[in-house]
Amino acid sequence: MSSQKKASNRQGFKTGESIVYPAHGVGQIVAIEEQEVAGMKLELFVIDFEKDKMRLKVPVAKAEAVGMRKLSETDFVERSLKVVQGRARVKKTMWSRRAQEYDAKINSGDLIQIAEVVRDLYRADSQPEQSYSERQLYEAALGRMARELAAVNEVSETEAVQLIELNLNKGPKRVAKGEEEAESEGEADAPAAATGETDEQEKAA
Numbered sequence: 001m002s003s004q005k006k007a008s009n010r011q012g013f014k015t016g017e018s019i020v021y022p023a024h025g026v027g028q029i030v031a032i033e034e035q036e037v038a039g040m041k042l043e044l045f046v047i048d049f050e051k052d053k054m055r056l057k058v059p060v061a062k063a064e065a066v067g068m069r070k071l072s073e074t075d076f077v078e079r080s081l082k083v084v085q086g087r088a089r090v091k092k093t094m095w096s097r098r099a100q101e102y103d104a105k106i107n108s109g110d111l112i113q114i115a116e117v118v119r120d121l122y123r124a125d126s127q128p129e130q131s132y133s134e135r136q137l138y139e140a141a142l143g144r145m146a147r148e149l150a151a152v153n154e155v156s157e158t159e160a161v162q163l164i165e166l167n168l169n170k171g172p173k174r175v176a177k178g179e180e181e182a183e184s185e186g187e188a189d190a191p192a193a194a195t196g197e198t199d200e201q202e203k204a205a
Contacts, residue, residue, distance in 0.1 A: 010043060010060045012070070018151045021056065022067040022109030024049050026147040033057065051147060067109045076111060077152050080145065081167045083115040090120050095133070102137045111148055117141035122168050 010032055013019060018028050031046040043060040045068075058068060072080070091098060102121070105113040121138035123130050130138060142164065143157075150160040 010045070011063050013045065013063065013068075018071055019047065020069050020071060020109050020111075020148060021047060021049075021058070023107050024052060024054070024056065025144045026051075026071070026151050027056065030055075032060070051143070069109060071152050072111050072148060074152060077149055080111045080115040080149075081164070083112055084119045084122070084164060084167050085171045086119055087172045088120045088122070089116075095131075099133060099137060102141070106137070106141050106144060111145065114141050114145050118145055118164065119168070119171070124169070 013029055015029050015031055018026055021027055027047040027049040029045050030048050033044045033046055035042045035044060044057040045060055045063060047056045047058060048054075049056065058066065091101075102117045105117050108114070117137065118141045121130065121134055121141065142161065146157050146160040146164060149155075149163060150157045153160065153163075155163075
């Protein structure tokens with residue numbers, strides 16, 4: 001049995017507030033519920049994630065432990081946009097390992113780490129296309145970053161994506177096709193896109 005509470009300020013979070021939950025990105029606290037479990041009263045944040053069409057209930061006492069946080073300050077958002085302007089830093093390791101690292105960054109809830117994934121997986125028109133798995137991770141990171149920027153700057157997600165892409169294009173000049181081998185470690189390690197190699201082929205190897 002649960003009941004909603006109107007006095008809605010717990011652990012520094014309040015109802016109606018947008019927050020960031022690491023595994024799902026930006027959500028909104030729509031209520032604080034009180035449930036009775038095994039004779040004990042338990043307070044829960046009820047969080048809606050509009051993009052994913054889902055609702056999550058997080059114990060108030062565990063909010064900090066699971067990494068739930070307030071939206072980034074505007075200066076931190078500006079810092080994340082500076083990150084995407086930087087040169088891609090891609091390790092020379094197997095794609096499967098890098099994919100795990102990118103996924104961990106996306107689900108860290110840390111805006112700077114998410115911006116690093118956007119920067120490292122971005123491909124300009126002059127570069128080889130992303131592989132399917134690279135594209136999936138890029139879009140996941142871009143979406144997470146854009147939704148937080150949209151919430152902080154009070155703009156649409158589309159406008160936030162445009163802002164990120166504008167800053168991506170301010171970065172070091174992206175090399176043309178066929179020239180990536182002459183670049184530093186960031187561009188030299190694009191085997192999946194340049195050769196058509198897929199995750200399945202790597203696993204088979």
